[in-house]
Amino acid sequence: MNWPSAIKGFQAYLKLERSLSLNSIEAYTRDIQRLYEFAEIQPTKLTAECVTLTDLRQFIVWINELGMIPSSQARILSGIKAFYKYMLMEDLIKIDPSELLEAPKITRKLPDTLSYEDINKLINAIDLSKPDGPRNKAIMETLYGCGLRVSELTELKLSNLYLEIEFIKVTGKGNKERLVPIGGAAVKALKIWIDEVRVHVPIKKGEEDYVFLNRRGSRLSRVYIFMLIKKLAEQVGLKKTISPHTFRHSFATHLVEGGADLRAVQEMLGHESITTTEIYTHLDREYLKGTIIQFHPRN
Incomplete structure (x- = not known):
């Protein structure tokens, strides 16, 4: 089977059987395209079903020489493993060459966060x-x-807002839905935007249910949100490099610092595993120290 056909089948599998979002499918496709590029430059060109464990190990050396950092390498290898799992399920191969492939060891980087004061400055x-x-x-x-x-x-919809009971329904990774509580400040800001401003925006057909629209009546892009935050950071003289994800990290960190149950934070963030949420317990050493002093029986 040639590479384009294999990749096309893999995309269909990700969409129909794993119900992944378009962004996730594009990310997986980029990972396999890297392997395809590597296969094409070999002395004897490799087809998708002929790749061996040795070839994959050489591929790792190749992407490392390209200057790819360990976390990016690990992500690519995750995509390759998913690709060959699909190939095995479809009986396109008899042995999975990626089964014994080891990902590079990566250090777990603690996410950047903002203080409550910094967040207020940005909003103000x-x-x-x-x-x-x-x-x-x-x-x-x-x-x-x-x-x-x-x-x-950006995908938040009016039909999924339950502001009278302070909840919103969110569609996360893998099209999984979850209910998230929403506080008074956010509810007030949303009501002003929806009831007083959005009603005067000429809305493009098919975009009527999206909460956040641009002046032309189309939903906002992710790039716009990044640019908005960057501009506000420059305005207030914030030296940190921040992104929309910084607010997500800050939300979780402030909850954990305030004593919120880790399982509750996991549910609100939509993390599949509690170990992903546990990273937030490492962010504030003074908080941890205070917890030990307060609750340990020997203190």
Whole structure:
């Protein structure tokens, strides 16, 4: 089987059987395209079903020489393992060459966070007299108030807002839905945007249910959210490099610091595994020290 056919079948499998989002499918496809590039430059070109464990180990050396960091290498190898799992399931191969393939060891980097004061500075820097001011404030309040991923924010729908009971329904990774509590500040900002400003926006057909729209009535892009945050950080003189994900990290960190149950934080973030959420327990050493002093029987 040639590579384009194998990749096309893999994409169909990811979409239909694993119900992955378009972004996830594109990421997996890029990973396999890397392997395809490697296969094409070999003295004897490798077809998708002829790749061996030795070939994959040489591929790792190749991407390492390209300057790819260990975390990126690990992500690519995860995509390759998923690809060959698909090939095995479809009986396109008899042996999975990636089964014994080891990912590079990576250090777990603690995410950057903002203090509550910094978040207030960023939100207060929004000019509410401008037409997009109320919308941008609602964006920032929702990002921090609910700990959403940027794609979850841009895909948020009016039909999934239950502001009267302070909950929103979010569609996360793998199209999994979850209910997330939303606080008073975010509810107030959303109501102002929806009831007082959004009603005057001429909405493009098919976009009627999306919460956050641009002035042309189309849903906002993820790039816009990144640019908005970057601009606000420059305005307040914040030296940290921040992104929408920084607000998600800050949301989780502040909850854990405040004594929130880790399982509850896991549910709100939509993490599949509690080990992913546990990283937030490492972010504030003073918080941990205080917890030990307060609760350990020998103290």
